[in-house]
Every structure is written in structure tokens, then in C-alpha cells.
Amino acid sequence: MIRYTLRTLLKNKTLWAWPGIFMLFVVAITVWGGVSADPSSYSYAINLGGLPLPTGIVINQLVSITILISIIGIPTHFSENIKPERASLLLSKPLSRSELFFSDFMGVFTFCFAYTVISVLLLAVLTTVHGVLFPLHHAIAIIVFLPLILLTYYITIVLFLILTNSYLGAVILGYFLTDFSALFLNADQFLQMFGLTDTWFETLLQILAYLIPSSEAFQQIMSQIFDSGFSGVDISLLGFAFVSCVPLALLAFYQFRKKQF
Amino acid sequence: MILQAENISKTFKKSGSNSFHLNIDHLEIKEGSFTAILGPNGSGKSTFLKIILDLLFADSGNISLMGNNHEDKQARAKVSYLPENYSFPEYFTVKQMLHAFADLKESTPGQIDRKINELANAFNVNYLNKRIKNLSKGMRQTSALMHTFLADDQFYILDEPFNGLDAVQKKAIMDYIFRLQQERNISILITTHILSDIDKTCDTLYLINDGRIINSASKKEIQKQFGSVEDYYLNHFETKDPAIS
Numbered sequence: 155m156i157r158y159t160l161r162t163l164l165k166n167k168t169l170w171a172w173p174g175i176f177m178l179f180v181v182a183i184t185v186w187g188g189v190s191a192d193p194s195s196y197s198y199a200i201n202l203g204g205l206p207l208p209t210g211i212v213i214n215q216l217v218s219i220t221i222l223i224s225i226i227g228i229p230t231h232f233s234e235n236i237k238p239e240r241a242s243l244l245l246s247k248p249l250s251r252s253e254l255f256f257s258d259f260m261g262v263f264t265f266c267f268a269y270t271v272i273s274v275l276l277l278a279v280l281t282t283v284h285g286v287l288f289p290l291h292h293a294i295a296i297i298v299f300l301p302l303i304l305l306t307y308y309i310t311i312v313l314f315l316i317l318t319n320s321y322l323g324a325v326i327l328g329y330f331l332t333d334f335s336a337l338f339l340n341a342d343q344f345l346q347m348f349g350l351t352d353t354w355f356e357t358l359l360q361i362l363a364y365l366i367p368s369s370e371a372f373q374q375i376m377s378q379i380f381d382s383g384f385s386g387v388d389i390s391l392l393g394f395a396f397v398s399c400v401p402l403a404l405l406a407f408y409q410f411r412k413k414q415f
Numbered sequence: 416m417i418l419q420a421e422n423i424s425k426t427f428k429k430s431g432s433n434s435f436h437l438n439i440d441h442l443e444i445k446e447g448s449f450t451a452i453l454g455p456n457g458s459g460k461s462t463f464l465k466i467i468l469d470l471l472f473a474d475s476g477n478i479s480l481m482g483n484n485h486e487d488k489q490a491r492a493k494v495s496y497l498p499e500n501y502s503f504p505e506y507f508t509v510k511q512m513l514h515a516f517a518d519l520k521e522s523t524p525g526q527i528d529r530k531i532n533e534l535a536n537a538f539n540v541n542y543l544n545k546r547i548k549n550l551s552k553g554m555r556q557t558s559a560l561m562h563t564f565l566a567d568d569q570f571y572i573l574d575e576p577f578n579g580l581d582a583v584q585k586k587a588i589m590d591y592i593f594r595l596q597q598e599r600n601i602s603i604l605i606t607t608h609i610l611s612d613i614d615k616t617c618d619t620l621y622l623i624n625d626g627r628i629i630n631s632a633s634k635k636e637i638q639k640q641f642g643s644v645e646d647y648y649l650n651h652f653e654t655k656d657p658a659i660s
Contacts, residue, residue: 157518165506238470239502243562246468246496246572247519248488415470 155254158244159231159261168227169269175219176273180280189284198286210380213292217300217373220273224304225329228262229311233321241415251411262308266301273300295379299372302395306367307332309399313406316413335398336370338363364398371395416479417570417602418444418467423476425466425626437462437626439476444619446569447600449592451613453648454623460606461499461574463623468496468572481570492521497563499574499606505548509540509558512547513565520566527565534561537591539584552579560588564595573605577612585612592616610645620644622651 163169183189187202200207234240235258244254274296278288311328318324337344341359345351372395378386423439437459444450452460465471467478469486483490503512513531517523523530535543538557542550550558556579563571571592577585589612595601607613613620620637622630630651632640641647 155519158515161507161511161515162504165504167506234502234504237502239498239500242465242468242470242496242498243501243503243516244519245470246491246494246498247516248492248521249519250488253488414472415465 155244155249155257156261156264159258160265162231162234163228163261163265166227166230168230169223169265171223171227172220172269173272173276175223176216176276179216180276183280184283189281189286191286198281198288210377213296213380216273217296217303217376220300221304221307221369224266225307225311225325228265228304228308229315229321229325229328232258232312233315233324236315236319236410236413236415238415245415251413252407255407255410259305259308263301263305266304267297270297270300291379291383294384295376299376299379303369303372303376306335306369306372306395306399309367309403309406313402313409316406316409332367332369335363335366335368338366339368339370339374364394365401366398367402368395368398371398416443417446417448417481418442418604419477419479420463420467421477423463423466423473423478425462425471425473427462435459435626437466439463439628442621442628444570444602444604446602447596448618449596449603449613449616450605450619450621451617451644452604452606452621452623453610453644454606455652458623459626460623462626464496464498464572464574464604464606468494493569494572495563495566495568495570496572497559497574497576499578501559503547503555503558503562506546508544508546509550509561510543512558513562516562517565523566530565531561534564534591537594538587553581553584556580557584557588564591567599568601569599570602570604573603575607576605577607577609589616610643610648614644617644620647622648624652 183200183202187200187204187207190199190201198209200209200212235244235254245251274288274293278293281288307328310332311324314324314327315321318327338359341356341363345356345359350356371391375387375392375395378388420439420442422441423437425437427435427437429435435457452463454460462471466473467480467485468491478485480490481493504515507515510531514527517527531543534540538561540554540557540561542554545554547555547558556576560576563573563576576588580588592601592603593616596603605613605617618634620632620634621628632647637644637647641650
């Protein structure tokens, strides 16, 4: 089933935009800009047309575009798989619903991992061409955490796909709900900002933080590695990030097992 | 026994207060047999096939498929199913689609390309490299049948397999099924509206109406009592216009 998922994802033209964007970025910087070693850190500095671009912002923007492309492109195959016309072909094979569900996640993770490695290699080529080493901890942080960030969105979207049978509805709901993880994770800061001191409301947001897959937590860990290497990783935040993925993933699995085609 | 279904019931809620009840008291299919389930639209034929394959869940009853409980995935290891409505990835070519689905079954022969070419020859297919989205209805149906017969299985469940096929294609497919029956003693369970397609081929027929099996007969019994499957079917389902009678 993993191979089937990979075949369908690799044929998805929307997802070709992911390496395409990285390729364009590399070509644009190579032709119109440059990369140089950053004297103030172990990192590098990018400039385009003579303007310096803050590396952190550049990487964050690339990650954001990747997330957008992925949440539009990746769920299309699952959306097709749960239509009765496709599900009756798949589930009439010696496949259990559990196998279909979990191998789909494995397939999506493998796909995201492969495309992330390609993207990082493109960035490494860009820096190498300009005589600068791409920091290893940046490469590992992106390769490990970008697929996990994408999976947090995918879990929520899959749940809504199973519940609503609507691709558009599931993608929109899944995207916004997962994005709210930033609000839930930083509940106390947001409440202070708006002058809210209601402890009941704060508790509710804290509970929701554990129920919604926290893409924000994985993004914060990635930033921690960018800034201070692996020693800067908040282990409790990492644990929280994984735990937050469990409730909706289990709910999606339960709903999928009950679904009739 | 390939299939044994006992006391199957399933209730669907329809719009308003209407509901549809499927009640199959007993149905069995023996090894090497060619069985048809016939009935009008909405009588429960496809629903029953989906329950056999655990795509729909029965409210009660027992089904044994290939000697296993039908909910066990192992029960489907040697079973191929062609649904009435299906959807293949549109951007795959026929060959890519066959390869992709072949991965999902262990019973697919090792030399998959050889099997694809064998089926392409048997079904007169010369569009293996054409994308699914560019195929006509008949071509899609033939490709779906290729997908069904790709694995070397023992039991083939075909829901309206001849939809959109011309007479030449139908004959090619029936010839292939006969060959498989002779070579591997396969069993077939088929639903169809085109009675002439199964007139000479079926050993056993079940008539289903409003979710219940109302009659079953062997080929010999039908030939003796009614002459043809069509007459057998019409005898049970034809309603005479009260104005004329």
C-alpha cells in the first residue's frame, strides 16, 4: 500500500511545485544574488539583487510555501481513496482498514521525507556553488521536522476528510485548525495580550493544545535548532508535539474503521 | 465451499421514513461454479456483494468466504472484485494502473508484464499506454476487467461486468473466463441486467427482489421449466399492465 500511495503522490502535478519552488529559488539566487558566510554565526547570508535577505525569514517562507503546496496536494489521494468507487477497489484486496490507514500515513511521510531531502540538497548545492558550507544542523532540522510539520496538518485533514467526504472543506478546516495550534501553545501570552485573565478560558486553551496536532511546536523546535543547534532543543516541547498528534490521529483511525463504502 | 452466507440482514435508512432491508437467509457457491444474482434495479444485488467483501457491514448473519470469516483480510487473498462503479487514478496509463493495483495482491504473478500482455491479447487491448482519463467507457470497462483478472485468484465477483461493452468484447471476456474455469476451476459470482450474457454459462441463478432471494434454480431446472434465463426472469418479474389485462 505504501508503494501505491507513493505512486499516486509522485504523479500528482500540484506537488511537483514543491521541488519546483526550491529549484526556482536556487536558480534566482545563483543568477541574481549570492550566498556568503555569515560572520556573526555558523550560518550563511543570502542576498538577492544586492539586497540582504535574513536567512531565518527565507527558510521560514520556503517552509510556509511548502506547507501550502503540500496541504493542497497531498490529501487529494486520500480523498480519492475514501470515495466508494476507489475504496471498493482497494478494500476488496487482502488489506485491512488498519493497514490501509497506517500505510497511507507511512507513504505520505516517506514522500514528504524524500521531497524534503531533495529540497535540502538543492539548498546545499546553492551554498556550495558560492563556496559556503550549508550548516549540517540546519539540514538535519529541516529533513527531520518539515515532514513532521506536514504530518500534523495531514492528520487533521484526514479526520475531516473521513467525517465530511469533502476535499475542499477538509483542507480548509484542517489547515486553520492546525494553525490554531500556535494560539493554543502560547495561550498565556495571547490572553495577556488581550487583557484576559479568565483561568477557565486559559485551561480550555491548554486542553485544546493537547488535542490539536501542534505544528507550532515542531516549528519552534526547528527554530531552536537553527538558533542554537541540537543542544537548544526543548525536550518537553518535543514530547508535547508528538503527544498532541495522538488524539486526532486515533479519532481519524476509529472513524475510518467504522466507515462503510 | 467458496462462499456461504447465512441469515444476512442489513437495513439502510433512506430519505424520509423509508428504509431498505436486505435479508439473505441462505446462499452458497461451490468451487468451480458460475453463479448469477439477478434482480431489478435497487433490489440489493450490489449491496449483498459489498457485504460479502466487508465494504458494507451486515447488521447480523455469518459469511464464510474461502473458508474464512469474510471480515478477515485473508478471506480476500484469492478473491477478485469488479465493482459496478469504480474509479482508477485518471492520470495513470492503463499499464501503470495495472502495476499499481498489482502491488496490493500477493496472488499477482511474478512476471506481471507477461500477464498484462496475455490479458491485453485476450481482451483485444491496444491502449496500454493511454491515460485512463482519455479512455472511452468501453475501454475503461475492459481495463477494469483486466485489473480484476490480473491476479491468479480462485473466486471472481463481477458486478455488471459487461456495462458498455460491445458484443465482440463480451465474447472475448466470456471466452477468457471459460478458459480460466477449465484451467484453474475458478468460481464466478456475477450480477447483470443482460440476461442473454449468462444464458448458456450459469450453473446456478438466484433471483433477488426487495432485498430477498425469491427464487433459485439450476441451469438444468431453468432449461426444463422455462427454456431460457430470460423467460425464467420474466416469469418472476414481469408485471402485466392492469389496463390491458
